[in-house]
Amino acid sequence: MVHKPEHDPEAAIDGNHHLPIDPDVQVESAEKTQAHTPERHRHERVLAAIAIGGFLGGVARYEIGLAFPTAHGTFPATTFTVNVAGSFILALLTVFVLEILPPTVYVRPLLGVGFCGALTTFSTWMLDTDRLLGAHDYGAAAGDVLGSLAAGLAATSLGLTVGRAIVAHRERKLAEELEGAQEHQLVPAQGGSR
Numbered sequence: 001m002v003h004k005p006e007h008d009p010e011a012a013i014d015g016n017h018h019l020p021i022d023p024d025v026q027v028e029s030a031e032k033t034q035a036h037t038p039e040r041h042r043h044e045r046v047l048a049a050i051a052i053g054g055f056l057g058g059v060a061r062y063e064i065g066l067a068f069p070t071a072h073g074t075f076p077a078t079t080f081t082v083n084v085a086g087s088f089i090l091a092l093l094t095v096f097v098l099e100i101l102p103p104t105v106y107v108r109p110l111l112g113v114g115f116c117g118a119l120t121t122f123s124t125w126m127l128d129t130d131r132l133l134g135a136h137d138y139g140a141a142a143g144d145v146l147g148s149l150a151a152g153l154a155a156t157s158l159g160l161t162v163g164r165a166i167v168a169h170r171e172r173k174l175a176e177e178l179e180g181a182q183e184h185q186l187v188p189a190q191g192g193s194r
Contacts, residue, residue, distance in 0.1 A: 050114040052110060053110040053111055053114020053116075053118070060119055061118060075140050075143065079128050080148055082120060084151045086116050087151075087156045088159040089116055091159025093108075093111050094112070094163070095167060097112075125148060129144045
């Protein structure tokens with residue numbers, strides 16, 4: 001077997017290259033992570049957070065499917081709505097994680113990877129589209145694919161916009177409170193000189 005350089009994409013295929021699970025989590029060498037080290041325990045906790053989020057997202061997805069079933073052979077409105085909502089939630093969560101919440105290792109795996117990953121469903125989206133194609137409903141199939149992409153991008157953009165507006169509002173409120181506190185400290189000194 002020929003060793004390939006790490007920048008070679010095929011190196012990941014032959015096992016000579018390790019890819020991270022998540023941008024927040026660096027995967028250590030196999031020898032280091034198999035030992036009972038604090039780093040190994042942190043990886044286990046991250047995987048547990050993903051599992052818990054996945055369980056909750058899967059239950060939510062199942063319950064939504066029961067509450068709003070889509071008749072066979074019709075436009076898959078439930079899958080469409082869940083995927084678009086997941087796009088919005090993930091975008092909003094990203095802003096919160098990066099701008100508002102204190103640094104943590106577990107929020108993104110729990111909510112982003114686990115919950116949103118299980119809530120949204122690429123496979124059901126494709127299966128629904130295939131069923132529409134099988135029923136020769138090409139317009140609905142195209143609407144499902146193109147509409148889901150367009151609505152998902154719009155929901156992501158909206159989630160980012162709403163998240164950034166919340167951050168800006170928080171920053172304005174904090175600035176106003178700070179300015180008010182500074183003015184409050186100056187008022188007694190000015191009142192005493194009159």
